[in-house]
Amino acid sequence: MDKNKLLIVTPYLADANNGNWRTARRWKQLLTPHYRVEIVDAINATQNNTPADVIIALHARRSFAAIAAAKKNYADVPLIVVLTGTDLYRDIADSAEAQRSLALADALIVLQEDAIQHVPKPYRQKTHIVFQSASLLTPAKKARDKLNCVVVGHLRQEKSPETIFQAASLLSENSPENSKIHITHIGDALDDALAKKAAYLTATLTNYRWVGTLPHGLTRAAIKRAHLFIHPSIMEGGANVIVEAITAGTPVIASKMSGNVGMLGIDYAGYFPVGDAPALVALLQRIAAEPNLLTRLNTACKARSALFSPSEERRQLDNIICQLIGVESPFLIRCN
8 A cells, every 4th residue: 555645845855954854854764664754845845746655744834835836735734833943932923934833733732731831722632742753872981080971052142142142251261170071062154243252252261162064973983972962042943953862871951941941841950041151161060079969960851762762753643644544544553
């Protein structure tokens, strides 16, 4: 029997190397064994004349034209809209296009558990949580005389690189505690001013190094070798890089905002206030001075790791798709 066709619409393709593209690519890999999966960009999707059995659109606002066209041309084809961080925490409050996408969708997906409360109440019943995943890595041996930290995020305001810059500057003050703490910053230069600042700090500080963008394999290797992964974002829909840290055996410290809380849990001990560099520094100093705290964070992250397995992500996606296809679906048996 022919496989059902699944169309994944994304506003960004491989050249962007961002979260939307990586999600689309991973979902294609996960679902290809059971579906015929095609990825198209949101502009070309409006011109796509080949109907699909299910359409998944990433980003309510940026993919709106494709979402509207899909519902106009293929009204009976189930449509899933995946809400990003900018959708949840900015656009659905004031963008008519994002709001219309929510109404047109047959199902909504959010990528972490705290996001549900930010979906407008009329649409929560059709909203599903799908945690992203990453392959499990064997934890690396860590250096004993340092606290190596890694940050992964393109240099743009939503990722709050300024928090890392300020923290690195504060850590540059001479003290035995600070000298142990080193930060490696991975990410593309999407903002010239931020890139200049990162390059300047790399040249002038001994505890901070911006290395620019790296291939995915090298990025995961850097995360695996680090003692800590730092995620200082202002706005996140559910960062897969947190998943990649946890599944590499590297605990996370993160800004206490919805997207991070929804990934790590409300009672997690590794939070600092959004944009608060001195608080981040104080937390790093505590971890450097108290090995038991690092152990606690690692234990808490390991307890969450089962949520982020590829098989679980595939199961969640497949269940949603099967529900939308309906009881006549030949794949429904797989979902039970």
